[in-house]
Amino acid sequence: MARFEHFAIYADDTTALAEFHMSLFGLAIARKGAGDPPGYFLADEAGGAIEIIGRPAGSPPVNQRWVCHLAYWSDDVAAAEKQVRALGIDIEPETRVDNDELKTFFFLDPAGNRIQVVWRREPLAAGG
Numbered sequence: 384m385a386r387f388e389h390f391a392i393y394a395d396d397t398t399a400l401a402e403f404h405m406s407l408f409g410l411a412i413a414r415k416g417a418g419d420p421p422g423y424f425l426a427d428e429a430g431g432a433i434e435i436i437g438r439p440a441g442s443p444p445v446n447q448r449w450v451c452h453l454a455y456w457s458d459d460v461a462a463a464e465k466q467v468r469a470l471g472i473d474i475e476p477e478t479r480v481d482n483d484e485l486k487t488f489f490f491l492d493p494a495g496n497r498i499q500v501v502w503r504r505e506p507l508a509a510g511g
Contacts, residue, residue, distance in 0.1 A: 386455060386456050387431055387453070387454075387455060387456070388430075388431075388432065388454040388455055388456040388499075388501055388507065389424060389431070389432035389433060389434050389454045389507060390432075390433050390434070390451075390452070390453060390454070391433070391434040391435075391436055391451065391452055391454070392433060392434070392435060392436070392451070393435075393436055393437075393438040394435050394436070394437065394438060395437075395438050396420070397420045397421055397422060397423060397435045397436070397437050398420065398421065398423075400435050401423040401425055401435055404425050404433065404435075405425060408427075409427070410425035410426060410427055410432075410433070411425065411426060412424070412425060413425065413426040413432055413507040414507060418437065419437075420437040421437075422434065422435060422436050422437060423435045424507045426507050430506065430507070432507045434454075451497065452489065452497035452498060452499050453497075453498050453499070454498075454499040454500075454501050455498070455499070455500055455501070456501060456502065456503075456506070457500050457501070457502055458502065459502075460481070460486040460487065460488065460500055460501070460502045461481075461486075463500045464488055464500070467490055467500075472490050472491070472492075473490065473491075474488050474489070474490050475488065475489045475490060478499075483504060484503065484504045484505075485501070485502070485503055485504070486501070486502040487499060487500060487501040487502070488500055
């Protein structure tokens with residue numbers, strides 16, 4: 384159905400954390416967001432990535448809404464959604480995106496972990 388795409392984490396200083404992962408683990412910037420602070424997708428040569436998201440001011444260390452989720456790439460997001468629904472799992476309707484650039488949805492696995500299924504016109508990394 385899918386393959387691992389990225390794992391999302393928070394940072395108070397997204398640029399510093401991106402530089403840390405790039406210098407220590409050899410990751411490269413796959414995408415940089417225009418926000419303040421900027422968000423980053425950092426990828427390895429095989430196409431796996433981490434997403435670094437700026438922590439909103441005053442928020443707790445982890446907000447499950449956007450970070451600490453596993454993202455799986457799927458070439459057919461609609462079919463993946465049907466498979467998830469067939470298991471009796473609800474999709475978060477407000478997270479559904481279906482356009483020419485991005486197709487995605489989120490749901491909770493049986494243990495309550497947040498999962499994203501995603502397709503992008505442009506994969507995050509060359510190996511992706």
